[in-house]
Amino acid sequence: MNLRWFRRSGIVFVPTSIPGWLILAAGVAFCIYAFIDADSRSHSVSDTLMNFVFELLIAGAAYSLVAYLTGGSGRGRRETDGR
Amino acid sequence: MTAFEETLARMTTPEVPQLKHQALLADAISRGKSKSALSFWWMSIPLYVIAMLFMKSAYVRDSTLRSNLHEFFTRERYVAPLLFVVAPVILILINAASIRRIHFLSGSPGPATLLRIAWSNVAVIIVSATILIIYFL
Numbered sequence: 303m304n305l306r307w308f309r310r311s312g313i314v315f316v317p318t319s320i321p322g323w324l325i326l327a328a329g330v331a332f333c334i335y336a337f338i339d340a341d342s343r344s345h346s347v348s349d350t351l352m353n354f355v356f357e358l359l360i361a362g363a364a365y366s367l368v369a370y371l372t373g374g375s376g377r378g379r380r381e382t383d384g385r
Numbered sequence: 386m387t388a389f390e391e392t393l394a395r396m397t398t399p400e401v402p403q404l405k406h407q408a409l410l411a412d413a414i415s416r417g418k419s420k421s422a423l424s425f426w427w428m429s430i431p432l433y434v435i436a437m438l439f440m441k442s443a444y445v446r447d448s449t450l451r452s453n454l455h456e457f458f459t460r461e462r463y464v465a466p467l468l469f470v471v472a473p474v475i476l477i478l479i480n481a482a483s484i485r486r487i488h489f490l491s492g493s494p495g496p497a498t499l500l501r502i503a504w505s506n507v508a509v510i511i512v513s514a515t516i517l518i519i520y521f522l
Contacts, residue, residue, distance in 0.1 A: 310418070310419050310422055312422070313422040313425050313426070314422075315422070352437060356430075356433060356434075356437075359426070359429050359430050359433055360430060362426050362429070363426040363427050363429070363430060365426075366422065366423050366426040366427075367423060367426075367427075370419060370420075370422075370423045375416055375420070
């Protein structure tokens, strides 16, 4: 099955379909929740940022893995391009 | 009659505008870049931890990067090996396979040409190896 939910642009995977945009929206929602959660537990701005960036990177890594497996790898591009 | 012969000659001449192996090579390079983009995200987590501990060692008195790393590895008994050993080893294997495929499809070029084609994969391998070395130091 050749999914084309994402395309790669540099180091970022950009959604190209509705499921892709939904995954990105879920990722952004998680990041907002992570920021609010880190902010409520921290004692300073740097403490918030340090904890938030760590969770942001984990979310980014998980998102990129999902994007890679669902079309960002470029697999099956030739068949769909009609070459 | 002449026109027919010309048409026939044109028809019988094989037309291969793009060689099959060129398409395969372009596909392999594209996949290799996607793999290195994915690898970048997974490498960024241990690199961030190292940067964070480096800042801690710079600002906290009587602490070194090495002692902070050892403290982190002892405290995070399961997460640390996953981020500093398992992930880099997987990234090295994936990117090495990608380089091997590109090397094969591009007709076994020299190191300089291969480095130009697959520099991102080579960079990922170097950084992953550095993370492994830091863990085992």
